[in-house]
Amino acid sequence: MNQRIRAATSADIDGLKKVADSSGLFPSEYLDKMIFDYFNNSNTEDIWFTCVDDNKIVALGYCVPEKFTNGTYNLLAIGVAEASQRKGIASKMMEYIEQLLKNKEARILIVETSTDDAQIGARKFYKQIGYTQEAIIRDFWNDGEDKIVFWKKL
Known part of the structure; x- marks a missing residue:
């Protein structure tokens, strides 16, 4: 396995949709609307991240700050493609988002x-x-x- 967790890019959309469907996280047709602000608003605080394994998108994560709080975030979605489950990817995704948030002083x-x-x-x-x-x-x-x-x- 050659895994890398990183911020999602617009080139990842099709892979993210496959993960959403495969994992049963949410219907993939919801993704375009959910991720629109992330790609189109330079001031967004949304965090979308993914795990790439051998050049294939195998996981997605979505996290937002809780409005009117000081440094509280809500992980709204995390999913791993069915074929990649039980390989420790979800744990690594959680470590990634926790470290990213710590760096933001969350x-x-x-x-x-x-x-x-x-x-x-x-x-x-x-x-x-x-x-x-x-x-x-x-x-x-x-x-x-x-x-x-x-x-x-x-």
Whole structure:
């Protein structure tokens, strides 16, 4: 494996869409609208990053500052292509964003997930890499599907 994590570029769009679809993170048709500000606003604070393995996009990440806070960021999306999962890429992506945020003098990174059974692995992953389950918002995503907020001091 020849992996490199870096900021996303406009040339990555097709690969990022493939990751979104393969990982089940979100429908790829949402990506153009989600990433528009990142590519078209020189003042954006959005952070899009990717992992390239042997010249192929295999992961994506999306992080934003929380408005009206001092140094708190929210990781809105992280996904690894199905064929590249369970190879430590998600952990490396988290290390990348945490270091990037520390360099920006950020204080806190939060990650939101769900009580849906499909998110069991994600919840376990965040705990394994040092995140604390900080809050549960009942019925947030749907009746019976709660939002779980994980927190980490950077």
